[in-house]
Amino acid sequence: MALSNDLISEFVKVTNDEVEQKQETTVYGTIVMHGGKKYVQIDGSDLLTPIKFTVDAIPGDRVTVLIKDHSAIVNGSTSSPSARKAGLDAINDHINATFDESGKIVNSKINVVESNINSINSQISALDSNINTVRSNVTAIDSDLDLVKADVSAHDSEIGVLKSTVSAQGSTIVAMDSTIQSHSSSIDTQNSKINIINSVFTIENDTITGIKGINAEFANFQCANIDDATIKTLFAQSGVIQEVVTQESKVTGTLVGVTIQGDCIEGNTIKADKLVVLGDDGLYYKLNANAETVSSEQTDYNSLDGSIITAKSINAEKISVSDLVAFAATIGNFHILSNAIYSGSKSSIDNSTQGIYMGSDGQMSIGDGTNYLKYYKDADGNYKLDISADSLSFSGLNDIQDKIGRINVGTDNQNKPYIELSADDSEFKLRITNDKIEFIEGSSSPAWISDQKLYIEQAEIKEEFKFGNFAWVLHGSDTNKNMGLVWKEGN
Secondary structure, eight states, X not given: OOOOHHHHHHHHHHHOOOOOOOOOEEEEEEEEEETTEEEEEETTOOSOEEOEEXXXXXXXXXXXXXXXXXXXXXXXXXXXXXXXXXXXXXXXXXXXXXXHHHHHHHHHHHHHHHHHHHHHHHHHHHHXXXXXXXXXXXXXXXXXXXXXXXXXXXXXXXXXXXXXXHHHHHHHHHHHHHHXXXXXXXXXXXXXXXXXXXXXXXXXXXXXXXXXXXXXXXXXXXXXXXXXXXXXXXXXXXXXXXXXXXXXXXXXXXXXXXXXXXXXXXXXXXXXXXXXEEXXXXXXXXXXXXXXXXXXXXXXXXXXXXXXXXXXXXXXSOOOOSOOOOTTEEETTEEEOSSEEEETTOOSTTOOSSEXXXXXXXXXXXXXXXXXXXXXEOTTSOEEEEEEOSOOOOTTOHHHHHHHHTEEEEXXXXXXXXXXXXXXXXXXXXXXXXXXXXXXXXXXXXXXXXXXXXXXXXXXXXXXXXXXXXXXXXXXXXXXXXXXXXXXXXX
């Protein structure tokens, strides 16, 4: 089997009996900072060499480097040459003399400052005295204000008593007004009765002298002469009763053209074209109703007509309104407030009770503390949408739903939040946290990126592996592969 040239070269080096001589070489380079550490880039090389220092140097300085025993030692700087001891001594003497002179000047200025401070302290003491005087005046004013407040409180109490008295007088006036209205109603009733009598009978000197509408021959009569025929003629001709029927001293027929006033009308049935009711507020309310169609159809004839209806309860098959205002009301377990509508006890946007909340400012919450759809305004005034559910479905968007289903959000065993991309039929996952990008296969992590580094448990390089311009490459035939380290210019 033929041996490669590289293998033969390495064998010659190992078997060479020549004694290697230790050599020291001084080269030039530039200080470079990388990864928080100082390196030297030797002239003619793109590599960064670890170094030791015998002199101080900063990044960018040109330095001399001693190469000895496989180590690089910076022993000089052309950017910042070392000074002679005599020169340093002279500089030190000059600094000391300058410092002594400056000290005298500083002490003089300190004395002036201390004098100014004493003057300021005196002024502050005077201001303190003035402040104490002002405080005394303020205390006196506070005392006067307390007296004024006491007087105002006393007047408020008297005004409250006057208001109570006025309210009592108002109640008395209302009661007297009600009594007057009652008497007025009674007077109207008596007047109505008198009008009825005057319309039927002829009265002269407080004596009934005749009945209107009856012939003069019947003007004078005695009660003994009144029979059924006379009564029938009386009511028929007066027009009070239509189609008079008399039988066994009883008069029947239809009462027409009569005004009845009284406190109480009793009967089994009251039939009228319209019914007008006087309310306690002094307003008249008209009730129109067709007895045959009360519940079959809502019409003007079976409706309650009024601009304001006040009642504890209204039962109806249908209520039709153009504008319904109901604050502090409950409809179907929904509470209606002036600025919100909510169900059950879910009375705020942050309430975790099961239900619905809708605010007039656009905030809305549906669900409970675990599963919810919440559109709300945060502490900074920004509107946000939160969705929490066991599953999220998009009708007609199966492709999007499938892709979203492959993205998992959670926390790891160190309570760090992560986003994870995976498929249900694969053990391979990509997990991203705030400090790591991790490749997971089953229960292990074969590779991850963190701290500006790539960590790989096992790696397989197909073609070449590069370090800067150095590269480990495969060469040789398919049956005789070799690996060598080569230098590659450029990329």
